[in-house]
Amino acid sequence: MVQLFKCLLKAEKKPIRSHLRSAFIDSLRLTVRGGHGGNGVPKYGGVGGQGGCVYFVAKEGVSLRNVNQKYKTKRIAASSGEDSSKVRILGRRGVDERIEVPVGVQVIADGGKLLGDLNEHESTCIAAGGGAGGCSGNNFLGQPGDQRNINLDLKLIADVGLVGFPNAGKSTFLKSISNAKPKIAAYPFTTIRPQIGSVQYPDLRQITIADLPGLIEGAHANIGMGHKFLKHVERTRLLLLIVDIFGFRLSVEHTKRNCLENIYALNKELELYDETLLDKPCVLLLNKMDVQGARDILKTIKPTIKNLECGLEKCPEEIRPTKLINFERIIPISARSVKRIDVVKEELRDVLDRLAEEKYVPDALEVREQLRIKVGERGPKIT
Numbered sequence: 517m518v519q520l521f522k523c524l525l526k527a528e529k530k531p532i533r534s535h536l537r538s539a540f541i542d543s544l545r546l547t548v549r550g551g552h553g554g555n556g557v558p559k560y561g562g563v564g565g566q567g568g569c570v571y572f573v574a575k576e577g578v579s580l581r582n583v584n585q586k587y588k589t590k591r592i593a594a595s596s597g598e599d600s601s602k603v604r605i606l607g608r609r610g611v612d613e614r615i616e617v618p619v620g621v622q623v624i625a626d627g628g629k630l631l632g633d634l635n636e637h638e639s640t641c642i643a644a645g646g647g648a649g650g651c652s653g654n655n656f657l658g659q660p661g662d663q664r665n666i667n668l669d670l671k672l673i674a675d676v677g678l679v680g681f682p683n684a685g686k687s688t689f690l691k692s693i694s695n696a697k698p699k700i701a702a703y704p705f706t707t708i709r710p711q712i713g714s715v716q717y718p719d720l721r722q723i724t725i726a727d728l729p730g731l732i733e734g735a736h737a738n739i740g741m742g743h744k745f746l747k748h749v750e751r752t753r754l755l756l757l758i759v760d761i762f763g764f765r766l767s768v769e770h771t772k773r774n775c776l777e778n779i780y781a782l783n784k785e786l787e788l789y790d791e792t793l794l795d796k797p798c799v800l801l802l803n804k805m806d807v808q809g810a811r812d813i814l815k816t817i818k819p820t821i822k823n824l825e826c827g828l829e830k831c832p833e834e835i836r837p838t839k840l841i842n843f844e845r846i847i848p849i850s851a852r853s854v855k856r857i858d859v860v861k862e863e864l865r866d867v868l869d870r871l872a873e874e875k876y877v878p879d880a881l882e883v884r885e886q887l888r889i890k891v892g893e894r895g896p897k898i899t
């Protein structure tokens with residue numbers, strides 16, 4: 517009997533196999549505390565040193581997993597300021613606690629207050645300030661530092677975000693266009709964590725594409741992986757929707773959705789997550805065009821895809837969006853046989869360049885129009 521208990525206890529102690537632990541962490545909760553201020557000496561008017569502070573620095577190549585492993589207790593405190601003394605009238609400042617985090621992290625305090633948005637390399641944010649040193653203003657008593665619970669929320673920064681239902685071919689597409697080597701398989705939810713691929717152009721221009729785990733219908737109600745990963749498209753400049761031309765069915769219990777219905781359903785999920793995502797420029801890819809019968813399907817649905825509004829009536833109510841997405845371009849492709857991938861590559865670059873131009877020259881359209889007027893009626897229309 518004793519042996520049996522010993523065996524059971526041993527079995528419970530077994531460590532979790534490391535390969536089962538998730539390698540990708542995109543949020544982390546920590547408690548941070550600034551150092552206490554040192555006390556002053558009233559007799560000599562001595563001032564205590566200020567407590568150190570806890571601050572974050574964004575660094576390329578760092579992951580939240582590093583932070584998770586380094587601070588196992590999830591409590592981070594900076595050191596206290598030195599007390600003032602006869603030999604050192606001004607006490608030394610406490611040592612700061614510097615924590616390196618990946619670029620794209622948002623530091624959010626309890627209650628939702630955004631303390632910092634670290635979206636550039638080397639950008640910093642103080643999460644907990646140190647307490648003031650003791651001086652005449654506070655009776656020569658050092659003050660406690662700030663203490664708060666914070667959430668580090670990582671939102672990937674990529675130029676393009678791939679959005680689609682499982683099995684649509686997102687990872688296959690990423691593999692065919694970029695240097696990334698994602699896992700590809702014929703079952704849903706092959707991709708379980710976001711991955712970024714880099715697309716290289718002959719003139720050395722680079723753009724980044726984020727492959728995200730597949731969305732499913734009802735993700736807004738936290739079905740499947742829910743909207744957990746949609747936060748990563750918030751910071752992409754362009755959405756790349758990808759649908760299987762033959763439609764998708766998650767399992768026998770789910771309704772089979774044809775290609776058109778998939779587009780409406782994706783539109784609806786994006787709308788339910790954050791309506792402003794629909795204002796981002798968006799390109800639609802119709803995938804698996806190499807399979808027999810794809811061309812016929814394309815022929816029948818083409819007019820409706822071009823004008824989504826006219827198909828709304830036939831769209832089932834549960835996936836009918838209220839605000840329609842606007843596609844910059846619709847491109848039928850075959851990700852597996854790398855057909856028309858070069859067209860997508862050029863289109864992505866064109867749209868991103870246009871966006872950059874509009875960002876740095878806010879009145880780009882007006883400037884063009886004025887130039888046209890200056891050149892006169894005989895001049896060509898600059899578009």
Ligand SMILES: Nc1nc2c(ncn2[C@@H]2O[C@H](COP(=O)(O)OP(=O)(O)OP(=O)(O)O)[C@@H](O)[C@H]2O)c(=O)[nH]1
Nearest residue numbers: 682683684685686687688701705706707730851852
């Ligand atoms: N015939 C054909 N099959 C494709 C094409 N693109 C992808 N597939 C296949 O579709 C299946 C799913 O591809 P993935 O790239 O893993 O799909 P995904 O969208 O990343 O799926 P999740 O990661 O589960 O969301 C695989 O068996 C691919 O080989 C294509 O253009 N033509």
Ligand SMILES: [Mg+2]
Nearest residue numbers: 686687706707
């Ligand atoms: Mg995938």
